Amino acid sequence: MIDVHNMTKKYGKLKANDNINLSVAAGELAVLLGPNGAGKSTLIKSVCGLLRYEGSITIGGHENHTVEAKRLLGYVPEFPVLYPMLTVGEHLEFIAKAYRLESWEERAQELLRRFELDDKQLKLGKELSKGMQQKVSVCCALLPEPKTVIFDEPLVGLDPHGIRELKNLIARLRDSGCALVVSTHMIESMEDNWDVTYIMVKGKIERVVRRGDIAGQRLEDVYFAITEGQLQGGAQ
Numbered sequence: 001m002i003d004v005h006n007m008t009k010k011y012g013k014l015k016a017n018d019n020i021n022l023s024v025a026a027g028e029l030a031v032l033l034g035p036n037g038a039g040k041s042t043l044i045k046s047v048c049g050l051l052r053y054e055g056s057i058t059i060g061g062h063e064n065h066t067v068e069a070k071r072l073l074g075y076v077p078e079f080p081v082l083y084p085m086l087t088v089g090e091h092l093e094f095i096a097k098a099y100r101l102e103s104w105e106e107r108a109q110e111l112l113r114r115f116e117l118d119d120k121q122l123k124l125g126k127e128l129s130k131g132m133q134q135k136v137s138v139c140c141a142l143l144p145e146p147k148t149v150i151f152d153e154p155l156v157g158l159d160p161h162g163i164r165e166l167k168n169l170i171a172r173l174r175d176s177g178c179a180l181v182v183s184t185h186m187i188e189s190m191e192d193n194w195d196v197t198y199i200m201v202k203g204k205i206e207r208v209v210r211r212g213d214i215a216g217q218r219l220e221d222v223y224f225a226i227t228e229g230q231l232q233g234g235a236q
């Protein structure tokens, strides 16, 4: 569903993403790990068509800037961007109209209930706390029932109820055949559900780890072995 092929993104002379190859199939959850500045958000923004890059990125076989690709893709950014003067309910209505959804109201209510926002529907974007904004951002991304969803640090700022709900929702999306990418520093939060993990260091994919490859080991331990080894390697 998501295919990144020989993708490089430069900011001036800096290669924030250096010849990245990544592939996520339907029903697969890919975790993206890496130290601060490794290039995770740059990769995610490139996949979502928000940055220019060299190489190729397709979603469901469609070049990622096409309408067909965008219809398949949901994106939960690291920092939620809401319209300050739209209410919570109006955000969902806006998405429904933009995607020309039919019979969306029931789903919208279910999403809002799940994240305890059903009594906040008349609140304006600018009146919401950071965590509430994050929850609205998740509801907006999932309302069109995308076949691929990309989450950039989705659990940051959520309360314990929100964290549990989002983790359950991510597991359900995976079971229902969605291709998922989750970038996170909270490695333990994904221990139960991941299929493949891409570990990024200094703009490159340093290691691709499949669950079966590390039987008995914790993902966190694998991560430190690779990234701390790299830091020592970098000093050579």
Ligand SMILES: Nc1ncnc2c1ncn2[C@@H]1O[C@H](COP(=O)(O)OP(=O)(O)OP(=O)(O)O)[C@@H](O)[C@H]1O
Pocket (backbone or CB within 6 Å): 011, 014, 016, 034, 035, 036, 037, 038, 039, 040, 041, 042, 043
């Ligand atoms: N708009 C920009 N202009 C110039 N350099 C940028 C820009 N955005 C990111 N960078 C640089 O690109 C590199 C990768 O940044 P990126 O935000 O992708 O890392 P990250 O892995 O998501 O980090 P974090 O875990 O801190 O969110 C960093 O060196 C960063 O300074």
